[in-house]
Amino acid sequence: MLIPRWLHPLLARSDHLRDRGQNRILVILNLGGGNDGLNTVIPFEDDEYYNLRPTIAIPQNELLTITETLGLHPAMAPLMDLWNDENMAI
Numbered sequence: 001m002l003i004p005r006w007l008h009p010l011l012a013r014s015d016h017l018r019d020r021g022q023n024r025i026l027v028i029l030n031l032g033g034g035n036d037g038l039n040t041v042i043p044f045e046d047d048e049y050y051n052l053r054p055t056i057a058i059p060q061n062e063l064l065t066i067t068e069t070l071g072l073h074p075a076m077a078p079l080m081d082l083w084n085d086e087n088m089a090i
Contacts, residue, residue: 040076041090045069066090 036056043049044060045068063071064080072079082088 040073041066042071042073043069044071 038049038053039056039058042058042063044063044065050057058071058073060071062074064074064076065071066083072083079088
């Protein structure tokens with residue numbers, strides 16, 4: 001399976017979360033409707049994101065940065081404490 005390079009930092013983080021012991025909780029968010037995955041977890045370092053989405057791309061200065069190349073949509077701000085405390089993986 002080929003994994004995009006921008007996804008590698010998230011996969012490394014999920015390995016870290018796997019070692020949390022027996023007290024694990026799985027939460028699945030099922031976003032109904034027209035959720036746009038590329039406007040939820042945004043590869044802001046990829047010029048194609050902005051080139052192909054000139055009217056719907058989220059400006060880089062509005063993103064919640066989670067890695068050197070990825071950011072979350074500003075509406076995901078309530079989850080940032082979980083991310084920063086390493087209690088969340090994507």
